[in-house]
Amino acid sequence: MTEWGGATSPAGGNGGRRRLAAARGEPRAARQPLERPAPLRQAVYDVIAEMIINRELQPGEHLVENELAAQLGVSRQPVREALQRLQSEGWVDLRPALGAFVHVPTEEEADQLLATRTLLESESARLAAKQGTPEQVERLRELQRVGEKALSDDDQVALVDANAALHAYVVAMSGNKVLAELIAMVDRRVRWYYAPIARSRGRQAWDEHAALIDVIASRNSRRAGEIMRRHTERTRESYHQRRKEAAEREAPG
Structure with a gap:
């Protein structure tokens, strides 16, 4: 058994098999295809982040997807994705059954x-x-x-x-x-x-x-x-x- 990141795994597990295959010159297993760039999603994220930073969107303000989409001239999907990312980075709070709100910093x-x-x-x-x-x-x-x-x-x-x-x-x-x-x-x-x-x-x-x-x-x-x-x-x-x-x-x- 070998230690890795605080957990034990068999030396002959998937990682071991991949290393052996590489050593024998065998082709690597196919990986999940990379996602294509999403410039619109990034652009929507950047705009909403700047609106928060410049206090155009105030701390505690309710963020309504369809209103933001109309304001930015995009569909709701990139707005939803941007809000999810902003939530993961601490700019937005997503509240069950209530929606998204600008984070109020403590x-x-x-x-x-x-x-x-x-x-x-x-x-x-x-x-x-x-x-x-x-x-x-x-x-x-x-x-x-x-x-x-x-x-x-x-x-x-x-x-x-x-x-x-x-x-x-x-x-x-x-x-x-x-x-x-x-x-x-x-x-x-x-x-x-x-x-x-x-x-x-x-x-x-x-x-x-x-x-x-x-x-x-x-x-x-x-x-x-x-x-x-x-x-x-x-x-x-x-x-x-x-x-x-x-x-x-x-x-x-």
């Missing part, structure tokens, strides 16, 4: 993710200051200008997108692919949490970005990590403060 969920973001992005800023080129710093300044324009236009969607783009470029400057992959895993949800506070963070956040860019340009890696840590922690604090104020407004009496 305070614990948000705190854990934003804390993880602080750790990852502090390291990315530290590495960006070590690895970044003058051309990359200039690109950061261009992204800063885009964000400041969105701020002056009071455009929440553009603010969220500009904030994400600037942070993503700092990650790219770090040159650490593993770090970039880890941050990409949390990026969409960070944008979701950031959307309600984009305006309230406003000028302070973009002043912090400007200071970060200057420090990266000076190649002070320790200071860059510290500034990014404080910057992301302030975003975390602002998110919790907004939730507290919303709860107080909704409290009876």
Whole structure:
């Protein structure tokens, strides 16, 4: 008997027979055909996810398949498939006999993710200051200008997108692919949490970005990590403060 993943299986089981067949040069057994690409299903998923992130679809909102299908100009099938995927990724809650609802993030969920973001992005800023080129710093300044324009236009969607783009470029400057992959895993949800506070963070956040860019340009890696840590922690604090104020407004009496 051999151990595999915590379970025992006979050495001469299916896996063993396949290895013996391969060793003898026998043809491999046929596998299940691969599914063909489904660009419409992916497109519907992306659109609904963005609607959730940008708060066009609010937390707790009922998602009606036929209404979404009509809005997007598609049949109900890709909408149903997109909602199932969104449910598996934590964006949507499917309730028996009631349907689909936009997930309402708990305070614990948000705190854990934003804390993880602080750790990852502090390291990315530290590495960006070590690895970044003058051309990359200039690109950061261009992204800063885009964000400041969105701020002056009071455009929440553009603010969220500009904030994400600037942070993503700092990650790219770090040159650490593993770090970039880890941050990409949390990026969409960070944008979701950031959307309600984009305006309230406003000028302070973009002043912090400007200071970060200057420090990266000076190649002070320790200071860059510290500034990014404080910057992301302030975003975390602002998110919790907004939730507290919303709860107080909704409290009876």
